[in-house]
Amino acid sequence: MSKVLLGFVAAGALTAQSVGGPVLGYVIDGEARMRPVFGMAAAAHVGAAMREGVRDSWGGLSLLVDGTAMRNGVALEGRWASVQPGAFLDATEREVLVAAGGAPWRLALPERALAVRVSASGDRVATILADESVAVWARGGVAEFRLPASKWWSIAFAGERVIAYDPSAHALVWLDGATGASLALQLDGTEGLYSLAVDAAGRNAILLGERLLVAPLDGGEVRGFTPPPGAEQLEPLAGGTTFLLTRNPARPMWVFDPGRTDGLLVIPAVSIEKGGQQ
Secondary structure (H helix, E strand, O other), X not given: OHHHHHHHHHHHHHHHHHHHOOEEEEEEOOOOEEEEEEEEOOEEEEOOOOEEOEEEEEOOEEEEOOOOEEEOOEEEOOOOOEEEOOEEEOOOOOEEEEOOOOOOEEEEOOOOEEEEEEOOOOOEEEEEEOOOXXXXXXXXXXXXXXXXXXXXXXXXXXXXXXXXXXXOOOEEEEEEOOOEEEEEEEOXXXXXXXXXXXXXXXXXXXXXXXXXXXXEOOOXXXXXXXXXXXXXXXXXXOOOOOEEOOOXXXXXXXXXXXXXXXXXXXXXXXXXXXXXXX
């Protein structure tokens, strides 16, 4: 029965794509329904609900209200409590299901995870742990290195390299087992708490906090923007060149395109009360 249901959902998704254009990502409405975001970042729109009972999503990953983990519409083994970029966590936040890249694999952590990030290949995992360290593992749970950190750090992968934002220094630092932490870029202005992401090419670090910053990792001018109201995350859309800042489809959703001079784009809201049809 489950295979039939998944096949039905996949068929529905393909039908929706043929009508709405390429899928950029997914959002969850106020009735726990998953909706695709169609089109291009500069002219995107939200489609009709394609799955019910969804607690959260990130890119191609979704977590159902019963704890089922889904990757691109296919159920994965186990029951999970939360979804983070590229991974699912159990209720203890010490067991990780790595679901980005290739075949899914599990990782047992020595401490509770405050943040988990997975490289695009799915072969490396970086975590900020509750004992205030950053630890990195390779596929299969092979420990690579562990460094002192702060729970206020933000981490991301630039390709297969780990980069972190250190708010106490208002700086981006590279992390590896050979050199520890080395300066990648010293930022100007006032320090603060920032979320961190890197574009798919590994060229630009994007920071979201009091300001929205684009920091070229190979040198160049750091550009700053005023974040829109409600901006709280940096979720890469398909292609990894643009980022969803807000995720409530009942309101206009903001997208950030670091390649544009103006930067910010808007996806129109849908009328949830009328089934999401505009």
